[in-house]
Amino acid sequence: MEWINKSRILIVGLGLMGGSYARALKRIGYHVSAIDKSEASIDYALKNGVIDEGSTDADRELISKADTIIFALYPAIIVDWIKQNQSDFKSGIMLTDVTGIKGNIVYKIQEVLRDDVEFIAAHPMAGREVCGVENSDERIFRDANFIVVPTERNTDKAIKWCSNLGGILGCRKVSVLTPEEHDKMIAYVSQLTHCIAVSLMTCNDNEKLVDYTGDSFRDLTRIARINENMWSELFLMNKDALLFQMDAFIDELASLRDNIRNEDVEALKEKMRLSTKRREKFINP
Amino acid sequence: MEWINKSRILIVGLGLMGGSYARALKRIGYHVSAIDKSEASIDYALKNGVIDEGSTDADRELISKADTIIFALYPAIIVDWIKQNQSDFKSGIMLTDVTGIKGNIVYKIQEVLRDDVEFIAAHPMAGREVCGVENSDERIFRDANFIVVPTERNTDKAIKWCSNLGGILGCRKVSVLTPEEHDKMIAYVSQLTHCIAVSLMTCNDNEKLVDYTGDSFRDLTRIARINENMWSELFLMNKDALLFQMDAFIDELASLRDNIRNEDVEALKEKMRLSTKRREKFINP
Secondary structure, eight states, rough: OHHHOOEEEEEESHHHHHHHHHHHHHHHTTTEEEEEEHHHHHHHHHHHHHHEEEEOOOOOOHHHHHHHEEEOOOOHHHHHHHHGGGGGTTOEEEEEEOOOOOOHHHHHHHHOOOSEEOOEEEEEEEEOOHHHHHHGGGOOOOTOOOEEEETTTEEEHHHHHHHHHHHHTOEEEEEEOHHHHHHOOOOOOOIIHHHHHHHHHHHHOTTTGGTTHHHHHHHHHGGSSOOOOHHHHHHEEEEEEHHHHHHHHHHHHHHHHHHHHTHHHHHHHHHHHHHHHHHHHHOOO | OOHHHEEEEEEEEHHHHHHHHHHHHHHHOOOOOOEEOOOOHHHHHHHHOOSSEEEEOOOOOHHHHHHHHEEEEEEHHHHHHHHHGGGGSSTTTEEEESOOHHHHHHHHHHHHHHHEEEEEEEEEEEOSSSOOOOOOOOOGGOEEEEEEETTOOOOHHHHHHHHHHHHHTTEEEEEEEOHHHHHHHHIIIIIIIIHHHHHHSSSSTTGGGGGGOOOHHHHHHHHSSSOHHHHHHHHTTTTTHHHHHHHHHHHHHHHHHHHHTOOOOOHHHHHHHHHHHHHHHHHOO
């Protein structure tokens, strides 16, 4: 594999995801460096063997030596970082990211990027309810789906390279979607679910819940513990697709509510039969 | 414990919950009999040692020998069953149930019940996404909450007896709530969550989801596989409390949607901070 020969990987943004990439890639034998504005994060990662080298600013030497750069920054700042630092990129390198939305950043990155390097977007569908490199863990990739998100500007070589990366990280399944397909899907399976979990937690202030609840409430609110800075960015950068899914869900739930209000038992049962069928297909495809 | 001396327990309705009660109680040494209209269920339970005796009709001998009767029937038919069979009850026995709603049945049962026996309602917050005695499992009570739901007609002795029952089954925590408190709570932590899971599954027909999704969608739809006959009864029998919680949730989610539409980042973050705080308190009370 060509990938294996590219030995120096630079991770920009060393939080939960950046740290997890670093751990997974370093264990396989890559030289991993990182840039993060937090001195505590870089210190922790160096002390604990998460990275080989690190810097709290855009160190020109680290950047110019990198054969691969992985952006694990908050989405809104990736484009500016590239604009400011791409003059130091080695020619021919591959760049990728971990961002949860695509349409709103991939085209912008490819628009400003030097012609002699290539950016191929990726989204590892993995995470934890906690943040920071201290909580990073390469095991988050086990059983995770990895989505490669090429545009028309990307080469087949880059798509293959990025698919390999997903496998190297240990992801269960690698798929390829366009930015538009990705954002529509993610609005439904990830962003809408987080909006639901947050609203379920905030719509009632009963503090003694833990004494009474079964597993269902616990499951539905696991992701209600949420990084508000990152997710508010993600929601707004995928605004149209998310609003569409939120409206579809609210309409569906309002229709179920009306079935209950009108005691329309047949309509109620029909919805439950459909959800049962789909859920069964989902777990046993 | 007085309970231990009462040796013959009759379970009416031998499905998932009835079967799980039977297994838990028989293992401790009680004589457990069951009545269920399904011959397959009674046969299975006898062959597999889930019960000591069983009948597919309201066997007068089984009924008249019982020191305790536990109703694990669908809620709508309990009152009629009691009316038809209570002339065979032994004097002084204790009756209880496992039903997920209370206000709409407890008062009716106590209204029609003979004066020399006592019915004390209970709700074990345990279950599985499958039904039938074949899937019954006494381990569902581990870590489960058990709620005793007395009315003003109940004696302290019955409340204590029923609390003991929760402990004997192996439940983690036993609480006492009024029927009204119970139904309001259950509308939120259980019924609303099931409505959300169903609607999340039915509002979008993307069949390739499994290739892309992370854990959040999987968690939020676990309970979308649902027994439509039982749950439509439960929803309608707790209609007012459930509609109240559904409206509150829909309003909250619509408000989050409006924050996203208007790009009101501060309001968005405020909701996420509140949900994070509440979720943390929920897991570490």
